[in-house]
Amino acid sequence: MNSVTQVINEAHLSANSTLGKCTEIEVYGEPLNPSINYSSAYAFKTIEELGAYHENKFDSVRYTRDSSLIVRQLEHYFGLMHSDHSALMFNSGMGAISACFSALVTSKSRIVTFGSFYRKSLSIFLSYQKNFGIEYINVLGLEELENLNSKDTIVLIESPSNPFLELVDIKAVRSALPDATIILDTTFQGLLNSKSGYQGIDIVLGSCTKYIGGHNDLLAGYVVCQNKSLYSKVWDERSMRGGIIDNQSAYLLLRSLRTYDLRVNKTLDNMSHVLKFLADSSVVESIYYPGQYENAAQSGLFESEHYHGGGVVTFRVSKNVTLNQNLETLCSTKMAPSFGAVDSLVEIPMYMSHWGKSLDEVKKLGLDERTVRFSVGNEPIQYILNDLVKLLKIK
Template structure:
């Protein structure tokens, strides 16, 4: 974004940050630099560019102009110094963790998190000698009690997948700074439109860009945002040497999605609030989890650290798993699918779908009961969403 249009407003940043018209053609949309190689002027030029992306491009696994625009836009939206773009959210998380952790280190991890993240901490990292303690990060004292001399990171999600439980970002960031640790938050459910963790003192923000950032269910990606020193370390370490680098065409789709992120998030939030209120007043619904409802135990925290309450709603039906299966199999408009953040309304059953390989006892301890239903409320007319819920709930005994 040129200096004369410099802005900190999120709507402007999501459309304009990092993007300038092509100096050759004047094209406004960022070109897809679908190339693996870049020609050098001479040997000296090639040596400089292979040494650092700061000197120019040499190979797309090390950097690419389309990726650079995406990274600049995400850094601007989060208020960070630098960002890195990956093939998926899990690739971003893996690159970060394998870059900052080593044998003998200890990680404190929220017990309610995305299933692949849980598997990474619970199964993969211990193979390399990393110790992990899962705690309810929404209770700050439990995080403090889990600290060890070899603790290196505190990793959490807010809102958490799939229960939309919140974590006090300022409190966790304070603990991390007091003990010289790195705080990392997965902010996928909120997007930078609803919360910006770096402003609360968190060190690194993670996004599965597949979700709200892409927004249309047609692309996958992951983002890390943090200080330049850390991002440069990761780029020179696991980013280029583990190879989870996003392709230019996928970066282009994410850039397209970002242009409408603010307006989409407003509709997601408005629809989700209407759906949550409807469900909370339905006789066949036992409990609704949505940060925007006063009944949510962390509603006040949500008001302090979020600009709005998101598009994710979780609920439990009276009748448990059997009622949930009947309900979801009766839906006609809402789509039964495991992802989230799409313009389409998606609904799924975490215990049997996304979190099936997490032990039942461990699932339930973190709030993922057999009867929990997770709903990603889309941007369709909310009357159609509610009408489908109404007819499906009518089939539940």
């Protein structure tokens, strides 16, 4: 009785071809979608061929912890969307930001951040501070940057920020810190939403799990480096720790890129109705959206830097709104983390991201039990507004 291995080997040998190319098929057309190759390793016919890979490892494939054909295709597209700089794909947004700081931080480093931003990013910096004595400084204003300029300073800018959608003046930061390495987290911007083309930024990164993936069915992140030295360091870090996106998720992400504009345009159209609804509501005390409402003082910065404000809005409701009970009555909107997808999602950050903390603790972050973050999806707008009516119901 033949074994499976024997059958495969005999077919391979008789075809005198590589595995997977044994059958000659006449193909007259081209597939509309890319193929997914699940191979974890790539074979080389000669030592010379292997040597050629090592001489050109950034643009070739050998082992999928380093790269693969479909990941290279993704990185090519992300590079083109960022002034043709070198891009790297990761298995999550946090994988991307972790790799950048792991690649760059030394015993002399100083890490600088601005105001409120994603709590998981903060946990990285606090860990560096606690475990290795790395200096970490969170500033609230540009005036606090005085005397912080150094080649050992690494800056993280999250703009717009989570959850209050505030902007950071990147040009002013670069002017104050000309020698620093500046990393920009664009997760809340989405793609192609910078009028300046990220001038003055050394590394642009973001989570693809949000707007870019857009269907709540994958985790991914990206990094774009402005020079080859940074790219090489981050590439080596990803290779060492295995943070690359898997091929199945890469395929789904390629699919999502093809519908990105349609999804974002629908979200922005729905957002215009949501903002009007919230502004007209007597039980909404404050609204946070880039360049508008509580962030209106940044309208000039917003207009000069961005094309749109995205699909997330944060707002605070009055005390007579029964938020906790009202969340149970929603229909199409779901209480869930993440944002930027076809699904409308709602959360109370105090409970979703800061569970177990006291009210006094979260108030230091500008939050309370009446602060809501709402991600506008692609549902018919009346579905979304109907859920907002239910969410804002009073006693």
